[in-house]
Amino acid sequence: MAKYLLLKHYRGAPAAVNDVPMDKWTPEEISAHVQYMNDFAARLEETGEFVDGQALAPEGAWVRYDGEGRPPVTDGPFAETKDLIAGWMVIDVDSYERAVELAGELSAAPGAGGAPIHEWLEVRPFLTAPPTITE
C-alpha cells in the first residue's frame, strides 16, 4: 500500500480543457459537480482507499522566524504567487497505476455544459517509513 496526495490548484496547474469559472455554470451544473465529488469520496471510503480530503481558502499568508524574542514576520498574500493549492485528497492504494486511475476519475468531474472539466491534478507520492527488511 502506498499513500498519494491528489492536489487541486486554484492557480499554477496547466489550463483545463473545459476551463469555465464556476460562477458561469448553471446552478444545476454546480449541483452535478458537487454530487460527483461526494460520490467519488464515498466510493473510495467503500473500497478502503480514502484517507483524507480537505479544501483550503484561497487566501493565506507567508510567515517566518525573525530572531530570538521577536514576533514572527508575516507577509502576503501575494497575488502574483504562481502556485495556489485549493485542496487535496489523500488516498492509500496498491499501486501508482491505481493512484493515476483515480486522479483521472476525479479530473472527469462535470463542469460547464455538464462536460468533464479535464482538470489537471497533481499526484504526489508520500515518502514512507523505511522498510524492515532491506536486504
Next chain:
Amino acid sequence: MDEVLLRNLTPSVLAILVRRGADFAAAEDAVQDALVEAVRVWPADPPRDPKGWLVTVAWRRFLDTVRADAARRRREDLVNEEPAPGPAPAADDTLRLYFLCAHPSLTPSSAVALTLRAVGGLTTRQIARAYLVPEATMAQRISRAKRTVSRLRFDQPGDVATVLRVLYLVFNEGYSGDVDLAAEAIRLTRQLAAVIDHPEVAGLLALMLLHHARRAARTAPDGSLVPLAEQDRGRWDTASIGEGVAILQAALARDRLGEFQAQAAIAALHADAPTAEETDWVQIVEWYDELAHLTDSPIVRLNRAVAVGEADGPRAGLAALAALDDSLPRHTAVAAYLHERDGDLATAARLYAEAAQKAPNLAERGHLTRQAARLNARR
C-alpha cells in the same frame, strides 16, 4: 440501554466522587471507566439504582488507582477510610462541575472538550471524531485541561456566562461527526437550566431549540444550504419551536435581558412567520438594536443591515452596510444580497462570486457560487 440516560447521570456521579475527596482528574477517569463498564454490563444485568451502581463502581475504581499510586508513593492515609455512599448530591455540585469545566483558565477548545467528557459523559474517541482530530490529540487536550482545573478549588463560585459561551460553541460548531453535538449541547444546556435559575441560561436553551427546529429544512438532499427564506417551513419541528418560544417568554418576563434572549427573540420571530413574506422585520430590527446595545458586536450590526434591508428596503440596508467595515466576514455576501434585492443583478452576481472566494466553509462557498451562477444565467 438508554445511553443518554446513562450520560445524564455523569455529572452527579462525578460530583459525588469529588465531594468525597477524590481529586478531579482521577475522579473523572474513574467515572469514565464506570460508564464503559455500565455499557458492557447493564444490557444483561440492569441495576435497580443506576446512579448508586455508577457511584459504587466509580469509587472502587478510584480507590484501586489511589491504592496503586499509594503503594508506590507510600501514601496510604487517604484510602483507609471509605466513606458511606452519600445522599444524592445537591444541584450545586452539578453546577460547580459546569463552572469548573468552563473555567476561564482553560482555552475554549479545552473547555469544550472537558465539558463534553466530564459533564457530557462522552468518550475521548467520540469527542475526537466530532472535532476531526486524532484520538491521541484529544486525549492530551483533555488531560492537560484536567491538570489545569485540578489545581482549582471545587467550591469556588463561577460565572455562568463562561459556561454559556462553551455550550454555545458546542452547539454552533456541532454539525459534523457521528456524535450529534448540537443535540448534545441542547441536552447539557437543559441539564444546566434544571440546576440554575437564570434567564440567560433559558435564553440560550430557547435559542438552541429554535435553531435546531429548522435543521432538517436547512440543507437540500444534495447537501447544499437552503437559505431561511426558501426553507420548507412544513419541515420545521413545531414541538421544538413551541418549547423554545415558551422558555423564551418565561425568561423575557423576568426583565433581565441578555444577548442570548435577544438572539432567541429574533429566532422566534422567524419561527413565528407562516411564510418568509410574513416575517415581522420591523420587530426583528428592534431586537437587533437591543442586541447591538448589549454586545456591540460588528457581526450583529451586519445582520441588522440585512434586517433593515427587509424592513425599510434594500437601499436602507445598503446605507446601514456602508457604515460597517467591509473586511467583516460575510460583508460581501450581504452586499451581494442587498444589491440583488435592489435589482442590480450585475453587481450582485459579481459580489456573490467574490463572496464565494472568501467563504469560511464549503457549504457557504457552494451556496454563494450558486447564487452567482443563478444571476449570471438570467442575464
